[in-house]
Amino acid sequence: MDPHLLTTFVTVARHGSFSAAAAELGYTQSAISQQIAALEADLGLALLSRRPVEPTPAGRRLLEHAGPLLLRLRAARADVLRAAAVPRHRLRLAATPLAVNPVLALRLARARAEQPRLEVTLHTCGREEVGAMVAEGEADLGLADGIAAPSDPLRLPDAGPMTAAGVTEEELVVALDAGHPLAGRAALRLADLVDARWLQTPLCPLARLRDLMGDGFPVALDYQGDDVHTVVNLVAAGHGLTLLPASALPACGTAADRPVALGVPLAAPRLVHRVELLHGALPAGPAADLARALSG
Amino acid sequence: MDPHLLTTFVTVARHGSFSAAAAELGYTQSAISQQIAALEADLGLALLSRRPVEPTPAGRRLLEHAGPLLLRLRAARADVLRAAAVPRHRLRLAATPLAVNPVLALRLARARAEQPRLEVTLHTCGREEVGAMVAEGEADLGLADGIAAPSDPLRLPDAGPMTAAGVTEEELVVALDAGHPLAGRAALRLADLVDARWLQTPLCPLARLRDLMGDGFPVALDYQGDDVHTVVNLVAAGHGLTLLPASALPACGTAADRPVALGVPLAAPRLVHRVELLHGALPAGPAADLARALSG
DNA sequence: TATAGTTACGGCTCACGTAACAATT
């Protein structure tokens, strides 16, 4: 169970090939073969079937552990080094696309106005990656968004000792096209939308809604990207419903020349769009200042 | 950050001595010295001060990570092996002292009556150790108790992918001696007991109450052991208050010849004594049967 | 001066690379 062998194992499993893993890790094919053999001998189990190279049931099980385990290992290293590092004035921020809402964008602007020496780099990526970047010290602060009951914390994947605190909560709206039968409503209940046609996007994972409401939420279109602008255009064109924070929809009313997406407030269940600030323990100097500023 | 070096590091830190760690791990003093040097070189930080041997701030930080990390590593190994192992008829149970209440003791008896071939070993230990034993596969099932709001899960320390499900919830009572000024009350509010004299025991950690209610709960006596019988006798003798599940107190009323502990129901906040069943994913065969039986 | 951690050095293990081999398509 040497982490070294574990890394090799996940790489081989990911590529489905010993040679490809060897190329990526800078070893020879032979070394990879020996490493996998060593891991299998250590556990006394076959972890991969050969030709084609695929994880066995035991291998799949190990894969579920290996990722988080290696992440925590890197996170621990990063955390110890971070605690001893000198505070930098170049801060790296990682955020999910919907996390940088108008409120937080303004707070960030104010903080930068107050501390002109501060250099900020902002990087957009998925939830898991935000968590991983903060845990591994690749980002000083992270902003992750999600759907939760008011004042409830988000259920973020565990990436080791890390602090998460809510910074904004905002009304959730059901986004739909202007011609949709429900467009005129003053408010909607999620229970009434279980059988509507939904847009599947990483921005609003339907699995989360099914957790809350049970089965349903059929997928009309699956959009794999995370671009908010694209999602809004897809909604406007009638590809399906999705949940968005109110501020993610354009403020204007109707437009004659193109389809428009409308937001109808969600009446029940009581849910909000919540953004949480992530950071390793003890954010030092500038990072702590910025964290305070973002918390409002 | 080799786990091997990490284990050496925690052992040295625990003993406060290189030689003692060497003795425990079966190495020479010299090897330990080289291992610590290697770890410090890898991180580029001093982790231990010498003479006396104590962790530096960076070392303390690493210690916070190392324990859970090594536990998860052992847990992952155990989980993979468990999934591939043949189901056994000798089941090992780990439980905290207050977890085996009358209800669960009866359910266990019924299960054993229905499956005569089943051999059960029961081991009592602290919360963390129950979690660790289940995670590492040293126990097939675990029972951990704690204080929580009704239907709320316990906040158990994370020991990797493990399933926890509530099995019983029971009324909490404030245990006090018969001569206590509050002994006559029909019910008590925790808020009124903030300044009372409390018994500190692992069975009812006052830190948990302070989390809920803020500071207070002064310690009259700190009992380091976890024997329920002893705690009840201490309470009866007037050493202080504690919270216990109603079933932990003797059923009888008063006795002339010796001091008696009484239980007064806790009216507010609404809290219960909750027991959760812990198991690794996929409990196989007999373990799954027993888990079902204990869940009622 | 005694105790305890560090450094020097030698031996041995083990992990990797080269290269020949085997198995699958």
Next chain:
DNA sequence: AATTGTTACGTGAGCCGTAACTATA
């Protein structure tokens, strides 16, 4: 026949033990 994983074997890095050294109480 080509591709890809396995096995054999030699080399070199690294880890541990012995022993000499050093620093602290």
